[in-house]
Every structure is written in structure tokens, then in C-alpha cells.
Amino acid sequence: MQNTALLTVENLCVEIPTRRGILKPVDDVSLQIAPGEILGVVGESGAGKSMTGNAVIGLLDPPAHISGGQVLLNGKRVDNLPREQMRRVRGKQIGMVFQDPLTSLNPLLPIGDQLVETIQEHLPVSQREARDRAVAALDEVGIPAASSRIDSYPHEFSGGMRQRVVIALALCAEPDLVIADEPTTALDVSVQAQIISLLKKLCRERGTGVMLVTHDMGVIAEASDRVAVMYAGRLAEIGPVRQVLTDPQHPYTAGLMGSTPGASLGRRRLNQIPGTMPGLNAVPDGCAYHPRCPRAEAKCRAEPRPPVSGSASCWFPGEVKI
Amino acid sequence: MSALVKIAGLTRIFDVSKPWLNRLLERRPKAFLKAVSDVDLQIEERTVYALVGESGSGKSTIGKVVVGLLAPSEGSVEIEGVDLHRETDAAKVDHVRSDIQMIFQSPFASLNPRWKVRDIIAEPVAARGGDTKGLSERLLEQVGLAAGDADKFPHEFSGGQRQRICIARALASNPKLIVCDEPTSALDVSVQAQVLNLMSDLQEDLGLTYLFITHDLTVVQHMADTVGVLYLGRLVEEAPRDALFERARHPYTQMLFEAAPRIDAFGREVDPPKGEIPDPINPPSGCAFHPRCPLAIERCTRERPEMRQLGPARVACHMAEP
Incomplete structure (x- = not known):
């Protein structure tokens, strides 16, 4: 696995020092993406899914910083590169698609200029060739x-x-990995279907790995090969998408599936998870999910927290069903 | 059962012309946008009527006309037999107004940050000179918050809790009809489940009628009794929920259902819908959907289809079959 993975994230931790203590928006997250694979990263707001994407591409806003673990791209570490080198990796090897297409384009430049600039920055081509490539990319x-x-x-x-x-x-410099952060959240369903099918097609044809960050379980089910479920900055569960969504091992995944309206057809009430996700300044000891978990026992409330064994980070995997 | 809301021939036109000097210099005519065009529908008492459509379909405009935030350009909206925009008897208008309330999409923008929760919730009653003693506390408990929260400010609550406050405010004047404009689209799934459950419970307990405006088909399927599908300001299909989800008759509804991501459709290859929503200022002739419609014939480009009763559904399509 180590040799074939395109992206390997090992025990990644991100910290934000504040006056009231250190917040950990990403806490000990490990995942891998193979070439041509779409990994869905799902979770509610504040689960750390965007932060994980930003950490991989090196776009954390200070004072947030990577405080532990490593990020390997094609077997080479990229998390400790100097700024200038990281700038070359970004765009060339890792592309990024943000949620809001209006704020990620410069409104004062024609789109062609923006594409040509990106291509010339990363590939040794002439102005004319860059323009041809830009047309081809569009x-x-x-x-x-x-x-x-x-x-x-x-x-x-x-x-x-x-x-x-x-x-x-994001794709014009032919990166190996694309991080798509909620790429369809701002779009209508019919357009969303077009964009998802485009992403899948490009990924399959070019062998590009995609990290698809979203909160929409439907999009995850249709687009991704594997899925990582995040909760309070930690990985709750990771595995093949069909297995995780149909036979969730972690009670949080099960709760999430139960509260999705489409999945609980014909029921008058949706299953609801009591409470809300803890704030980053008040993540409970032990398993972060225990205050909301129907299965929690004394073991869950005490340190150490459950390790990711099999696919889920839970002491009692598979014991809570929807 | 009787119809609480009767909308007949409702049309709303917005003037989207440029300023007169620009029009003069650029020799442009005035431009008009028909946001809602000739919509007929009735909402039965104690039911949930869902309006679905993509952006620009006019669903929010209809909601605003129903609560009286916008005046209709043509047609009428009768609530309990009173047309709020034509009725001259002030006492009748006043009485009906207190029966209508609205819940907005963003619980962040719809609560005044400088007001305490107690004042926010009591405002619909206080504005009419009613007795508000203990009212906020009682309503807060009804929506699942604590009575002690009345002394807090909106910023002390999470998104889901704020939406509960908005619901409490909407309930303050004992309304019969609540217009909900995308009430859960700003919320995470687990919180959405809590809010949707709360809304169904309140509907049953208090005998409320909801006009539910949303773009999320899974939410519609969960909540609605009757569904109206809008495209470019026109009602294209209306049917009881189960009939609609069993078989959609209008090609646009079919396209919408096909495009919506499904949680059980692993790796589904969709043939994404063609094209995008046309410019509402210059809508296509005849049936507005014909440029994207797989069934379109020459007649569709000339003649606008009338609403026809096909089995349990009303459909505006030349080609639809019962």
C-alpha cells in the first residue's frame, strides 16, 4: 500500500494556538489515496474536513499549523517543504477546487489569462502553446x-x-491529486450532477486522485470509491463507500445515515443524534463522540481514545445499527 | 378539508431595467423578469405543501407573495377566503395577517443580534399589543430549548438552536400557516433531522399548515403531503407526494429526480442533464423547458402547455401521459 499510494497522510495533527489554549481542528488523521481513486471526506461543519484538505495542500491560515504527522505525495514529504518549493508543488502536483467558484476566480482578468498564467507558471511552454492548452482544458x-x-x-x-x-x-497543469472542497454545494441539482460526472470522468481518464470534501452523503455515495467520516477533528471511520454506508461500524456514521432523509424512507420521524458536535475548545476525553453515543460505556469516557481498528475508531464497532 | 390558501393566476413581474440614463445612452428598452407566471394552487388545511425547484424557479417569490412581503402583479392569493392585497376591511386583514408566519433560510441573518431571545420571540405578539408575560419561556421549552435561554443573545446559540428560536418566534402568534423558505438548507444533516422532527411534531400537535419551500428532494419526500414542481416561474407538475415519487410525469420532474444524488446509488453513472436553466428575462417560447427536454416536439416550441389533470397529478406538458 505504501508504495502504490499517491497521497499518504500519517497521523496528521493541526493546531491553532489561541489565548485560551491550543485547539486541534485535525487530530491524528491517517488516510491514503491511490491514483485514480476518489476519496470522499464527509462530516458536519467543524469536523475538520476542510482543514485536512488545506493542510495537505499547505494552505493553512496562520496561526494554524501542522503540529505532527506527515503528508507524503508520491512517497515524498510535502508538509515540511519551504514556502517557495511548496508553491511549485501546489498547482503542479496538487490542484484545488473550492466551494464558491466566484471567489476563486479573479473577477478582473479574463479566464484565459488566468489559465495561461497557471500553465506557464508550472510548465515550460510558450505563450501560444499555453493558450492552446487553455482552450483544450476548457x-x-x-x-x-x-x-x-x-x-x-x-x-x-x-x-x-x-x-x-x-x-x-485546477487540472490545467496536470496534477496527480485534486482536492475538491465542497465543489457542488453552491450549485443546483441538475448542474451538480453535471459537475460530479465531469469529476469522475476526468479522474478515471487521467488517473488523478481526488479528495472530495463534502457534507452531502448522496454525493459521496455516487462519486467516491472510499469514504472517510470525520468527527470533531478525528477520523471516525474509513473504508469502501458501499461498506461504510450500508454497514456502518461507527455509531456516528450510523447516526448520520439515519438522520439523512432519503435513507429512512417511509418513516414519520428521522432518527436524530442527540446534542451537537462539541466545540474545539471542549472536545471530551476519550472517544469524542461518547456524550452523544447510545452505546457509550465507562471505557469510552476514559483515555486512551479508541484506535482505528478495522475501519472504525470505536471500542464497540458495528454494535449500533440504524 | 378545506383550502386554507388559494392561489389563482398568480404572476409577479420585477422591473430589472438599467437606470434610465444608461437605457437612454445605450438605446435599450426596459427589461422585465417574470419571476412567477400564472401559478394556480391550493393548500389544504393541516397539510404540508412543498414547492420544489432550482434557483430562479420562483419558489421564494411565491412564498413572499403568500405572506404579503410582495404584492402580486396579477392574480390573487386568498388566505381563509381573504385576499390580503384587495380586501378593504382592515379588521379582516389584520385577523388573517396574524395567522401567517414565516421561517427563513438563514438563522444567522433573520435574528436581530442586538435583541435578547425573549424580545425576539415575543415580538409578533408585542407588536400587536398582546400579553407576552412568560410567552417566550413557554415557547422555548416547546421547541426544545431551556426557558433560561430567554435572557441570552442570538450569538450564543448554534445554527440549529437559532433555527429553533426562529420556529418559536413563528409560533408566538398562534398562526395557522407557516411559510418555511429553505428552513434546513443551512444546517448539518444531524441538526436538520432534529429540526425536521420538531417541525413535524409541531404540525401534528398544533394543526399547522406548512408551505415548505426547498430544493432538496429528500426533504420534500420526508415532509410533504403535496408537491408542486416549479420551472422558470411556472408550475409544471403538482401531485400527492407518493404518486409523484412513484412516477413523475413531467420530463423536468423526471430529470430532477434522475439528477438528485441518491444515498443508495453507489458509483451510479448518471447521464447528466443537458444544458442549464435559461435566462428568465428572455425565456424560451412555448414550453420553457423545451430546449432541454428529451421529448420536445415542434408544438412545444410554439404553444405553452396548459395544466392537465392526469390521474392523481396535474401536469403542464403536451407529451405527458397519465
Whole structure:
């Protein structure tokens, strides 16, 4: 596994020092992505899923910083690279697609200029060739009449088209890994289906690994090969998507599935998880989920927290069903 | 059962022209956007009517017209037999107004940050000079918060708790009809489940009628009794929930259902919908859906389909079959 993985994240910890103590938005997370694989990262707001993506691509806002563990891309460490070297890796080897396509494009530049700039930054090609590549990239993501649209400004595109431009921008330097942070959350369902199918197609054709960060279980089920469920900065469960969603081992995954309206058809009431996710300044001892868990025992409340054994980080895996 | 809300021939037009000097210099005509166009629907008492549609379909506009935040351009909205925009008897209008309340999408923007929760919740009653003693405390407990929370400010609550406060405020004047505009789309799934459960419980206990506006089909399937599907300001299909989810008759509804991510559809390869929602300022001729419709014939480009009763459903399509 070690040799074949495209991305290996080992025991990653991110810390934010504050006046009231150190917050740990990402706490001891390990995961791997193989070439051509889509790993879904799912969790509620504050679970640390975006933070994990940002840590991998080296875009943590100070004072947040990686405080432990390592990130290996194609077997080489990238988490401790100097700024300038990391800048070369970013874009060239790791592409990023953000949630809001309007804020991730420069409104004052035509999209062609933004693509050409990115291509020339990372690949040794002439201006003309870069432009040809830009047209090809736009064509590939399904923008109609790419050669005439290349000089349009971002505001001249619809939301779905803008997201396609952002994907073209992330892919134009042919990265090995793409981190897509809620790429379809701001889009309508019909456009969302288009973008998901585009991501899957590109990933399959090029062998690009994708880390798909989202809160939508439906998107995860349709798009990803494996899924990682995060809770309070920790990995609750990780495994093949079908197995995790149909036979969840961690009670949190089971609770999450039960509270998704589509999954509990015909029931008058949804299963609800009592309480809310703890704030980062008040993560409980032991298993972070124990105050909300129906199965919790004394062992869960005490340190050490349950290790990830099998697919779930739980002392009693598989004992809570939806 | 009798209809609480009767909407007939409702049309709402917005003037989206540029300022007059620009129009003069650029020789442009005035531009109008028909956000809602000739919508007929009735909402039975003690039922949940869900309006579904993508952005720009006019679902929120209908909600705003129903509560009286916008005036209809044509057509009428009658609530308990009173047309709020034409009725001249002030006492009748006043009486009906107190029966309508609204819950908005963002629980962050819809609570005044400078007011204490007690004042926020009591405002609908206080504004009419009613007795508010102990009211907020009672309502807070009814929506699952503590009476002691009345002395707090909105920023001390999480998103789900704030939405509960919004629900408590909506309940303060003992309304019959609550218009809910995307009440859970800003919430995480586990919190969404709590809020949806609370809303169904309140509906049963208090005999409420909901006009539920959302884009999330899974929520519709869970909550609604009757579903209306909107496309570009027109009602294209209306049916009881089970009939609609069993078999959608309008090609747009079918497309929407096909595109929505499903939690049990692992690795499903969807043929994503073609095209995007057209420009509502210059909508296509005839049936607005014809440029994207797989069934479209020449007649669809000329003639706008009327609503037809097909089995349990009402469908606006030339090609739909019962």
C-alpha cells in the first residue's frame, strides 16, 4: 500500500494556538489515496474536513499549523517543504477546487489569462502553446465554444460554467491529486450532477486522485470509491463507500445515515443524534463522540481514545445499527 | 378539508431595467423578469405543501407573495377566503395577517443580534399589543430549548438552536400557516433531522399548515403531503407526494429526480442533464423547458402547455401521459 499510494497522510495533527489554549481542528488523521481513486471526506461543519484538505495542500491560515504527522505525495514529504518549493508543488502536483467558484476566480482578468498564467507558471511552454492548452482544458471540462469563450470574464459565466472553469484551472497543469472542497454545494441539482460526472470522468481518464470534501452523503455515495467520516477533528471511520454506508461500524456514521432523509424512507420521524458536535475548545476525553453515543460505556469516557481498528475508531464497532 | 390558501393566476413581474440614463445612452428598452407566471394552487388545511425547484424557479417569490412581503402583479392569493392585497376591511386583514408566519433560510441573518431571545420571540405578539408575560419561556421549552435561554443573545446559540428560536418566534402568534423558505438548507444533516422532527411534531400537535419551500428532494419526500414542481416561474407538475415519487410525469420532474444524488446509488453513472436553466428575462417560447427536454416536439416550441389533470397529478406538458 505504501508504495502504490499517491497521497499518504500519517497521523496528521493541526493546531491553532489561541489565548485560551491550543485547539486541534485535525487530530491524528491517517488516510491514503491511490491514483485514480476518489476519496470522499464527509462530516458536519467543524469536523475538520476542510482543514485536512488545506493542510495537505499547505494552505493553512496562520496561526494554524501542522503540529505532527506527515503528508507524503508520491512517497515524498510535502508538509515540511519551504514556502517557495511548496508553491511549485501546489498547482503542479496538487490542484484545488473550492466551494464558491466566484471567489476563486479573479473577477478582473479574463479566464484565459488566468489559465495561461497557471500553465506557464508550472510548465515550460510558450505563450501560444499555453493558450492552446487553455482552450483544450476548457474544452475538456465541457465549456461550449471554448476558443471564443476564453476571453470572457468570470461574471459572464453561469455558476455551473464558472465551476467548470475552476476545475479546468485546477487540472490545467496536470496534477496527480485534486482536492475538491465542497465543489457542488453552491450549485443546483441538475448542474451538480453535471459537475460530479465531469469529476469522475476526468479522474478515471487521467488517473488523478481526488479528495472530495463534502457534507452531502448522496454525493459521496455516487462519486467516491472510499469514504472517510470525520468527527470533531478525528477520523471516525474509513473504508469502501458501499461498506461504510450500508454497514456502518461507527455509531456516528450510523447516526448520520439515519438522520439523512432519503435513507429512512417511509418513516414519520428521522432518527436524530442527540446534542451537537462539541466545540474545539471542549472536545471530551476519550472517544469524542461518547456524550452523544447510545452505546457509550465507562471505557469510552476514559483515555486512551479508541484506535482505528478495522475501519472504525470505536471500542464497540458495528454494535449500533440504524 | 378545506383550502386554507388559494392561489389563482398568480404572476409577479420585477422591473430589472438599467437606470434610465444608461437605457437612454445605450438605446435599450426596459427589461422585465417574470419571476412567477400564472401559478394556480391550493393548500389544504393541516397539510404540508412543498414547492420544489432550482434557483430562479420562483419558489421564494411565491412564498413572499403568500405572506404579503410582495404584492402580486396579477392574480390573487386568498388566505381563509381573504385576499390580503384587495380586501378593504382592515379588521379582516389584520385577523388573517396574524395567522401567517414565516421561517427563513438563514438563522444567522433573520435574528436581530442586538435583541435578547425573549424580545425576539415575543415580538409578533408585542407588536400587536398582546400579553407576552412568560410567552417566550413557554415557547422555548416547546421547541426544545431551556426557558433560561430567554435572557441570552442570538450569538450564543448554534445554527440549529437559532433555527429553533426562529420556529418559536413563528409560533408566538398562534398562526395557522407557516411559510418555511429553505428552513434546513443551512444546517448539518444531524441538526436538520432534529429540526425536521420538531417541525413535524409541531404540525401534528398544533394543526399547522406548512408551505415548505426547498430544493432538496429528500426533504420534500420526508415532509410533504403535496408537491408542486416549479420551472422558470411556472408550475409544471403538482401531485400527492407518493404518486409523484412513484412516477413523475413531467420530463423536468423526471430529470430532477434522475439528477438528485441518491444515498443508495453507489458509483451510479448518471447521464447528466443537458444544458442549464435559461435566462428568465428572455425565456424560451412555448414550453420553457423545451430546449432541454428529451421529448420536445415542434408544438412545444410554439404553444405553452396548459395544466392537465392526469390521474392523481396535474401536469403542464403536451407529451405527458397519465
